[in-house]
Every structure is written in structure tokens, then in C-alpha cells.
Amino acid sequence: MQTTLYSPTQLADILHRFNVRPSVQRMAVLGHVADKRTHPTADEIFSSIANNFPSLSRATVYNSLHTLVDSGILRELEIESGVTRYDLALQPSHGHFMCRHCGKIYDISVTQDLLRAMSDKYRVESIDVYIKGICPECTEN
Amino acid sequence: MQTTLYSPTQLADILHRFNVRPSVQRMAVLGHVADKRTHPTADEIFSSIANNFPSLSRATVYNSLHTLVDSGILRELEIESGVTRYDLALQPSHGHFMCRHCGKIYDISVTQDLLRAMSDKYRVESIDVYIKGICPECTEN
DNA sequence: AACATAATTAGAATGATACAAAGTTAGTAT
DNA sequence: ATACTAACTTTGTATCATTCTAATTATGTT
Numbered sequence: 001m002q003t004t005l006y007s008p009t010q011l012a013d014i015l016h017r018f019n020v021r022p023s024v025q026r027m028a029v030l031g032h033v034a035d036k037r038t039h040p041t042a043d044e045i046f047s048s049i050a051n052n053f054p055s056l057s058r059a060t061v062y063n064s065l066h067t068l069v070d071s072g073i074l075r076e077l078e079i080e081s082g083v084t085r086y087d088l089a090l091q092p093s094h095g096h097f098m099c100r101h102c103g104k105i106y107d108i109s110v111t112q113d114l115l116r117a118m119s120d121k122y123r124v125e126s127i128d129v130y131i132k133g134i135c136p137e138c139t140e141n
Numbered sequence: 142m143q144t145t146l147y148s149p150t151q152l153a154d155i156l157h158r159f160n161v162r163p164s165v166q167r168m169a170v171l172g173h174v175a176d177k178r179t180h181p182t183a184d185e186i187f188s189s190i191a192n193n194f195p196s197l198s199r200a201t202v203y204n205s206l207h208t209l210v211d212s213g214i215l216r217e218l219e220i221e222s223g224v225t226r227y228d229l230a231l232q233p234s235h236g237h238f239m240c241r242h243c244g245k246i247y248d249i250s251v252t253q254d255l256l257r258a259m260s261d262k263y264r265v266e267s268i269d270v271y272i273k274g275i276c277p278e279c280t281e282n
Numbered sequence: 283a284a285c286a287t288a289a290t291t292a293g294a295a296t297g298a299t300a301c302a303a304a305g306t307t308a309g310t311a312t
Numbered sequence: 313a314t315a316c317t318a319a320c321t322t323t324g325t326a327t328c329a330t331t332c333t334a335a336t337t338a339t340g341t342t
Contacts, residue, residue: 021288021339023289023290023339026289041329042330043329055290055291055292056291057290057291057292058329058330059290059292059293059330059332060290062329062330062331063289063290064289077271078222078271079219081225082298082299082328082329083328084329095270095271095272096271096272097272097273097274098272098273099273099274099275099276099278099279100275101275101279102276102279104276104278106276108272110270112253118272121277122272122274122275122276122277123275123280124272124273125273125275126271126272126274127234127270127272128218128219128269128270128271129237129251129268129269130218130219130236130237130267130268130270130271131237131259131263131265131268131269132220132238132240132241132266132267132269133238133263133264133265133267134241134263135238135240135242135243135245135247135263135264136263137243137245138240138242139264162308162319162320164307164320166320166321183298183299184297184298196321196322196323197322198322199299200299200300200301200322200324201320203298203299203300204320204321223297223298223329223330224297224298
């Protein structure tokens, strides 16, 4: 059941490379996001790994996730209102497709052509493009 | 102070066209989103129009917004974690640029070329492409 | 081993949004 | 006009994700 694509050593390596201390909790959080590729929420992660950590706190999951995002290992997805989902950031950038019916989230590549071609497979109902950064006004000041 | 780009008659017309009953509250909510183009949150809308409606309830603002979104007049933006923002949907589809520093949200067009050209004006730090619809698995069933 | 720093825990607090029941309004038919 | 009905608004309460705080524990370094 527990497909382990990333060994503990590999997880520790990743954390080291990004200058994040490899606590067991952090490894478990990262491991879950990296192994299952379901773009889980903080709560899903908590429920899944709580078995192995009787005293695990939600705050720890949130703390770990924030640390992992800040370090660049994970990336936040806000594809669904009200919850933040998490995705491995260690791979070529990609868009996401969420099925309105089953809720599953698929990784997709996002070149113009592919986006158009996608309509054959997926029934696209909405596309959101969000860009963040620094605006001209703020760059001057 | 209160720039009125849309007259009450125009607002009522829009609501009629989309088969939404033009209650005063709904007109006020739509009017605020349509006039100011600040992509406001439910709470910002509530605060702004509460002056004119001493007994206005937050629930009414949420109800109105849901009705307006369902009818296709407004569109939800999830560009910022934890809050939903609202935008007029009655215009050519466009992306959004949020400044990490001042928080302002700019409308931008999203063709490949323009996205590339944008880097001259805006300092792009992250791009999110979210697509929703029905996946192949669900289409079969 | 002792100290300093960082991480974890538990529980309470916050804040956006949803819900439920009662009251009000508006549209329609008599 | 009056009464009926359905839609809308209100009020207060509930929920749920996330954050905060203070106390505890673990880790790394001298």
C-alpha cells in the first residue's frame, strides 16, 4: 500500500540540499507529498502520517509545510477554495487540472499548443492564470 | 468619491439579462465590484456598502456574491490564500497580476507573447495556471 | 555534560465562510 | 385591495482551515 518512491536517505538528502534540518516529522511530511502524488492538503497529510507519530501535532504539519515551501522544496496550490494543497516543486513547472466531478488533480504541461490539444481529453470549463511579483509602481519606490 | 460607472438602471439591466432578481442589496454588491475595479473581498464589499444599509448582513453579501457568480455575472479569484476576491466576468477573459509588495491586483492579457513582454514592466515571480473541468475518467462514466 | 538554538506539542484563538430558522419583501392570483 | 407563495434578507450560531502562544523536548556545539 505504502509505495515508497523516495527512500529515507533520499528524503534526507533533499532536505540537506535545501538546508532544512531533516527531523523525522519533516521527512514524513515531505515523504507523503513526494510519494503519493495526490496534491494533499495539510489535513490529509496529518491524517496519513499521524499513525506513525502518536503525538503529532497539526501545528507541526503546518510548520513543516511552511518550511518546505520557503526552502523551495514544495509548492502551494490554491486550486480549490478554502484549502491549500501541496506539490513537489523539484520538477519541471506544470499546470494543474482538477476534475469538477471526482476532484482528482492531474499534472499537465502548459504550452499554448498542449493547452489547446488538451480539450480532446479533458473537458475544460475554466482556466485561471495567476501571476505574482512586483509591479512597476513598487519597483520605482 | 463614489465613481458611478454603472447607473442603477444599467445594473438592474445586467441582473435582468442574467435572470437574477434586482434586489437593492444585490445591486449594491454588483455595483461595488463593477465600479471600483479593485477585485474586492466579501468583507471589503460588506464594509463599503454597509453605510447605505444599516441592517445589512454578511450572509446577504455572501448570498449575493454566490448568486452573481452562479449566474455568470461575477467570477471568483483565488489569487491570495485564505480569501476569495470578485471580478466582473462581463469582459474578455484575462489573467491577473498581484504585486507582492503593495498587494494591488492588475488585469493583464494572457497570450504567450504578452506574458513574455510583461517581464519588462512587471517583475514576475510566480505564474499559476489552474484549469478545471471534467477529466477523461469521469467523462466515460 | 551544559548551553543555546531550533523543533515540536497542545490547546486556545482567529477569521472566512456556511448554515438554519425566523422575519421581511415582492409578485401573482383571487 | 387582500391573501398566498416563493424568494430574499436577517440574526445568530456553527464550522473548518490555519495561526498563535507558551511550555516542552530535541538537536548541535563548545
